Amino acid sequence: MCSNLIDKYNIPGPRYTSYPxxxxxxxxxxxxxxxxxxxxxxxxxxxxxxxxxxxxxxxxxxxxxxxxxxxxxxxxxxxxxxxxxxxxxxxxxxxxxxxxxxxxxxxxxxxxxxxxxxxxxxxxxxxxxxxxxxxxxxxxxxxxxxxxxxxxxxxxxxxxxxxxxxxxxxxxxxxxxxxxxxxxxxxxxxxxxxxxxxxxxxxxxxxxxxxxxxxxxxxxxxxxxxxxxxxxxxxxxxxxxxxxxxxxxxxxxxxxxxxxxxxxxxxxxxxxxxxxxxxxxxxxxxxxxxxxxxxxxxxxxxxxxxxxxxxxxxxxxxxxxxxxxxxxxxxxxxxxxxxxxxxxxxxxxxxxxxxxxxxxxxxLTEEDEIIRKHILNLMCHFETFWDDDTFRFTELPDVLVRLQEMERDSLLEILPNGIRVTEKGRPFVRNICMSFDLRLQRHKPETRLFSMTV
Ligand SMILES: C[S@@+](CC[C@H](N)C(=O)[O-])C[C@H]1O[C@@H](n2cnc3c(N)ncnc32)[C@H](O)[C@@H]1O
Known part of the structure; x- marks a missing residue:
């Protein structure tokens, strides 16, 4: 396991037993x-x-x-x-x-x-x-x-x-x-x-x-x-x-x-x-x-x-x-x-x-239900897919930017309508879920709320 990936991704993050x-x-x-x-x-x-x-x-x-x-x-x-x-x-x-x-x-x-x-x-x-x-x-x-x-x-x-x-x-x-x-x-x-x-x-x-x-x-x-x-x-x-x-x-x-x-x-x-x-x-x-x-x-x-x-x-x-x-x-x-x-x-x-x-x-709001689906898919199956009906929210481009960064680190593959976590990316699945977590992205915590992701 590459130590600079750990330095980069070992941050406080949820364990996603629920979304939100x-x-x-x-x-x-x-x-x-x-x-x-x-x-x-x-x-x-x-x-x-x-x-x-x-x-x-x-x-x-x-x-x-x-x-x-x-x-x-x-x-x-x-x-x-x-x-x-x-x-x-x-x-x-x-x-x-x-x-x-x-x-x-x-x-x-x-x-x-x-x-x-x-x-x-x-x-x-x-x-x-x-x-x-x-x-x-x-x-x-x-x-x-x-x-x-x-x-x-x-x-x-x-x-x-x-x-x-x-x-x-x-x-x-x-x-x-x-x-x-x-x-x-x-x-x-x-x-x-x-x-x-x-x-x-x-x-x-x-x-x-x-x-x-x-x-x-x-x-x-x-x-x-x-x-x-x-x-x-x-x-x-x-x-x-x-x-x-x-x-x-x-x-x-x-x-x-x-x-x-x-x-x-x-x-x-x-x-x-x-x-x-x-x-x-x-x-x-x-x-x-x-x-x-x-x-x-x-x-x-x-x-x-x-x-x-x-x-x-x-x-x-x-x-x-x-x-x-x-x-x-x-x-x-x-x-x-x-x-x-x-x-x-x-x-x-x-x-x-x-x-x-x-x-x-x-x-849950309609948006929460969509995000929950993707977070559950990632936590359980290490992949998630979307189409225009289920992935309609204005922040999608920002989610993709966060995912592209992780794709460059070989943690996941971006597919035409979804993503798949790689073997190297499995330890960082909580970080990948955080890219979808719009509530967290909109309001980054000011105090320590979560344990470290690694
Ligand atoms: C809620 S505990 C209760 C089980 C039972 N009282 C016992 O300890 O034998 C269930 C499991 O949660 C895990 N656990 C508790 N605190 C933890 C922590 N701070 N970090 C990671 N796992 C924890 C432990 O592995 C524990 O066996």
């Missing part, structure tokens, strides 16, 4: 009324055809991992579980009141925080409460994020019994110094144990999350982590670039210095080494930061061009409507986005009052 990206939502023109209308419309249009997705945020963790950029509450008081689950079920009821029919659940994901902070009984009660008023799609995908240190056979069995077949374990890195720096000490044997248990119970997709670019990581540590990962052959791997965003309140990324983080060039080499080792072991790169074996649905969906990206990252199929329940969750109605309040007390208070607890959101 959250900092560019027009909160002033958003209202709860518009949000409810967009949910009703989307449900009517899509539930019978493809079902809906649910993301449920379970924010509690027993200890703070200092690399983690997610919304969480550190506590050892497990009495919080019951009231939180009751509130989630009431929130689900508030959404169901907007549906004109029984929802069909196609995808359901439990994310965190630490979903396995909750007892197996409470997790089963949550899922029973959700599906009691819904149909489950035949080809449903139910998944959860498991913490290797506290996932038990009982957790895996209880969730398997209510339809879960996919689990992703937060591994991050296997080296002691790195694990200590990120406050996440978990031996390989522990990850092996929960991986084997999931297989034994019948889970068909076991994923491991690994991060490169962590404090004190070098190429050697990354290679060691991948080597050990290969021994367990997870079906799917998320190989994330560490997002250093210490300015986000309460995320706890303060246990080390910026000087302890690898440089942009070192970080990119870590990814390339990992990628090489994974492809030798039979994994295919999916999108920007995922790898899968050929038996995994993520691989199949890439092959059949059905790969989709939303707030959960890459998903094997698209539903038009995705409802996010729980603190800080983001919902996507295809016509709009909305995010729930982040504080647990405020969330519980609003639900008690019978109010859908969103505090910000965005309704």
């Amino acid at each position: 990206t959250v900092p560019y939502w027009e909160n002033d023109t958003f209202s709860l009324k518009k949000w409810k209308e967009s949910i009703k419309r989307s449900f009517k249009e899509s539930n019978d055809k493809e079902g809906i997705s649910l993301y449920i945020h379970l924010p509690f963790c027993e200890s703070m991992c200092t690399f983690c950029g997610c919304n969480k509450r550190i506590t050892r008081r497990h009495e919080v579980e019951g009231p939180y689950i009751s509130t989630l079920l009431k929130e689900w009821e508030l959404y169901r009141a907007l549906f004109d029919g029984k929802p069909t659940i196609k995808e359901l994901h439990l994310g965190g925080g630490t979903p396995t902070f909750f007892s197996p009984e409470n997790l089963a009660a949550l899922i029973h409460g959700i599906v009691r008023h819904a149909k489950i799609a035949e080809d449903h995908e139910f998944s959860f994020e498991g913490h290797p240190n506290n996932t038990t056979r009982e957790h895996l069995q209880a969730l398997y019994d209510v339809g879960f077949r996919r689990v992703s374990y937060g591994v991050q890195d296997y080296n002691k110094t790195v694990q200590k720096a990120i406050h996440r000490v978990q031996p390989f044997e522990r990850v092996k144990k929960v991986t084997d248990l999931a297989r034994e119970i019948g889970y068909t997709s076991i994923g491991h999350d690994i991060i490169f670019g962590l404090p004190f990581q070098t190429k050697t540590e990354v290679a060691h982590t991948i080597e050990r990962t290969k021994e367990l052959s997870p079906d799917r791997l998320a190989f994330y670039s560490y997002a250093h965003v210490p300015w986000i309140k309460g995320n706890g990324q303060r246990g080390y210095n910026e000087a302890d983080l690898p440089s942009g060039e070192e970080k990119r080499m870590q990814y390339e080494i990992g990628k090489g080792m994974l492809s030798e072991a039979g994994y295919t790169e999916i999108g920007m930061d995922h790898f899968a074996l050929e038996n995994d649905t993520l691989y199949e969906s890439m092959e059949s061009q059905r790969l989709h990206r939303n707030f959960m990252g890459y998903t094997a199929s698209k539903t038009q409507l995705m409802i996010g329940l729980g603190v800080s969750s983001i919902s996507d109605s295809w016509y709009g986005f909305a995010q729930n309040v982040k504080g647990i007390e405020e969330y519980e208070h609003l639900i008690r009052e019978g109010v859908i607890p969103v505090y910000r959101g965005h309704i």
Whole structure:
């Protein structure tokens, strides 16, 4: 990888789990009324055809991992579980009141925080409460994020019994110094144990999350982590670039210095080494930061061009409507986005009052819909095509100027009616998407909003 390309393109940029990206939502023109209308419309249009997705945020963790950029509450008081689950079920009821029919659940994901902070009984009660008023799609995908240190056979069995077949374990890195720096000490044997248990119970997709670019990581540590990962052959791997965003309140990324983080060039080499080792072991790169074996649905969906990206990252199929329940969750109605309040007390208070607890959101304009299409195409398929009908906006010449610069750097090919990202350009796909991101181009951020693109 050429270091001057990294110097040139390693800039702060969005990860494009939505377009427009959250900092560019027009909160002033958003209202709860518009949000409810967009949910009703989307449900009517899509539930019978493809079902809906649910993301449920379970924010509690027993200890703070200092690399983690997610919304969480550190506590050892497990009495919080019951009231939180009751509130989630009431929130689900508030959404169901907007549906004109029984929802069909196609995808359901439990994310965190630490979903396995909750007892197996409470997790089963949550899922029973959700599906009691819904149909489950035949080809449903139910998944959860498991913490290797506290996932038990009982957790895996209880969730398997209510339809879960996919689990992703937060591994991050296997080296002691790195694990200590990120406050996440978990031996390989522990990850092996929960991986084997999931297989034994019948889970068909076991994923491991690994991060490169962590404090004190070098190429050697990354290679060691991948080597050990290969021994367990997870079906799917998320190989994330560490997002250093210490300015986000309460995320706890303060246990080390910026000087302890690898440089942009070192970080990119870590990814390339990992990628090489994974492809030798039979994994295919999916999108920007995922790898899968050929038996995994993520691989199949890439092959059949059905790969989709939303707030959960890459998903094997698209539903038009995705409802996010729980603190800080983001919902996507295809016509709009909305995010729930982040504080647990405020969330519980609003639900008690019978109010859908969103505090910000965005309704897409016609132009947003066009740009989103191209950004999704690029993030999922590394190419996008347009014709006169779908690519009508005045800034097109400016977009092309930005793309021509990248074509000179051999990151992409400009075709008569579209672009294709080259192999060399894949690491810079976020930069390529930024050329289309008219909201970002019109109002360049004055403060740091995003992590670095490499
Ligand atoms: C939201 S976390 C929750 C999963 C669960 N609590 C656990 O850690 O085992 C899911 C994944 O997000 C990734 N993640 C969290 N913070 C990150 C960051 N700052 N940069 C990159 N990836 C991150 C980690 O790989 C983690 O496994």
